Amino acid sequence: MDYVETVVVGGGPAGSSCAWQLKRQGRDVLVLDKQSFPRLKLCAGWVPAKVMERLEFAPEDYPHSLLTLKTKLYFAPFPFPLLGGWAAPWRTDYSIRRVEFDQWLLARSQAPVITHKVSQIERRGDRYVIDNQFACTYLVGAGGTGCPVKRQLFPAPPAQAIQVATLEKEFAYRQRDDVAHLFFRFHGLPGYAWYVPKGNGFVNIGLAGASQALKQAHTHIRSQWQWFLADLVERGLLDAKTRSTLTPQGHGYYLFDSGGEVQNENAFVVGDAAGLASKDLGEGIGPAIESGLLAANAIVGQAEYRKSAIAAFSLNPSLQWLQYVWS
Numbered sequence: 001m002d003y004v005e006t007v008v009v010g011g012g013p014a015g016s017s018c019a020w021q022l023k024r025q026g027r028d029v030l031v032l033d034k035q036s037f038p039r040l041k042l043c044a045g046w047v048p049a050k051v052m053e054r055l056e057f058a059p060e061d062y063p064h065s066l067l068t069l070k071t072k073l074y075f076a077p078f079p080f081p082l083l084g085g086w087a088a089p090w091r092t093d094y095s096i097r098r099v100e101f102d103q104w105l106l107a108r109s110q111a112p113v114i115t116h117k118v119s120q121i122e123r124r125g126d127r128y129v130i131d132n133q134f135a136c137t138y139l140v141g142a143g144g145t146g147c148p149v150k151r152q153l154f155p156a157p158p159a160q161a162i163q164v165a166t167l168e169k170e171f172a173y174r175q176r177d178d179v180a181h182l183f184f185r186f187h188g189l190p191g192y193a194w195y196v197p198k199g200n201g202f203v204n205i206g207l208a209g210a211s212q213a214l215k216q217a218h219t220h221i222r223s224q225w226q227w228f229l230a231d232l233v234e235r236g237l238l239d240a241k242t243r244s245t246l247t248p249q250g251h252g253y254y255l256f257d258s259g260g261e262v263q264n265e266n267a268f269v270v271g272d273a274a275g276l277a278s279k280d281l282g283e284g285i286g287p288a289i290e291s292g293l294l295a296a297n298a299i300v301g302q303a304e305y306r307k308s309a310i311a312a313f314s315l316n317p318s319l320q321w322l323q324y325v326w327s
């Protein structure tokens, strides 16, 4: 059996940030991921500048394509660009492709990575044993919504946590400009829809809605997809021929809720495994990175890892009312 001080389950932004921080501190860490990288991750790939600050790199250090976005927000029933051209108090945002970004972050961590789907976790004395193959003192669950560490070592998600259903598609498309469009509560969607251009001739479009509120409104995220495509065609953001080729994929995750544990003895959950996406925009990359770094700091004994240390909102207080779009 292979022993390593820390095993991180999942090599997404949460897991790679944790591994990066541990390696920087000279600690022994192994990342296990069920998929080999580069791997597809459904995500609009919209990242605030804070993400790069936390990981100590500048946009120009990033070797793949990155677009600095301008943002337009639309609120039904008022289809006007409320923030068109207005920078503050909005932040500086970039778009990246997750297929590139996640692989780069994982390689940058310099942690060894093994492709392995984690199934069985046991506590044997002061060690965690994974699938009778790997043993460790510290175990970090960074396996996203269905993380096995979360499932096996932590209780169920807090009853109040909002689960978000999504549908999205990323596709090659001639890029017209650098404007990201966010459509809040259109067609009764308890959430928002997005159109996010990428710097390398790709576009990501998608919808996110609170699962419970969708159910109460007797609608489904799939039935919202068609109106959204029609709306984009009408706005000239999508051509009708491309529209007919788009088949979306879905994935669910949880928004931040102050309840629920994130540490159990020497086991930690970070990122989507801990349900940390922001309450206003449902962004998860920033909290994934923040929590990964915090868990690493706890392992090296520099700080306590608590949910309250992680930002629950993406935006500043003047825009946090956006959290009500999910209800």
Ligand SMILES: Cc1cc2nc3c(=O)[nH]c(=O)nc-3n(C[C@H](O)[C@H](O)[C@H](O)COP(=O)(O)OP(=O)(O)OC[C@H]3O[C@@H](n4cnc5c(N)ncnc54)[C@H](O)[C@@H]3O)c2cc1C
Pocket: 009, 010, 011, 012, 013, 014, 015, 032, 033, 034, 035, 039, 041, 042, 043, 044, 045, 046, 047, 116, 117, 118, 119, 142, 143, 144, 145, 146, 147, 148, 166, 167, 168, 206, 251, 252, 253, 270, 271, 272, 273, 277, 282, 283, 284, 285, 286, 288
């Ligand atoms: C459609 C959609 C759009 C989104 N858009 C944005 C956005 O624009 N900006 C933003 O900030 N957030 C966005 N999010 C949220 C964001 O994608 C997530 O919050 C973020 O990816 C969480 O990172 P993570 O590292 O916790 O998990 P993940 O990135 O999901 O990584 C988890 C890893 O764990 C691995 N894994 C899972 N199970 C096992 C197992 N049993 N054994 C081994 N490995 C395993 C997986 O293969 C995966 O590589 C979006 C989410 C969705 C669904």
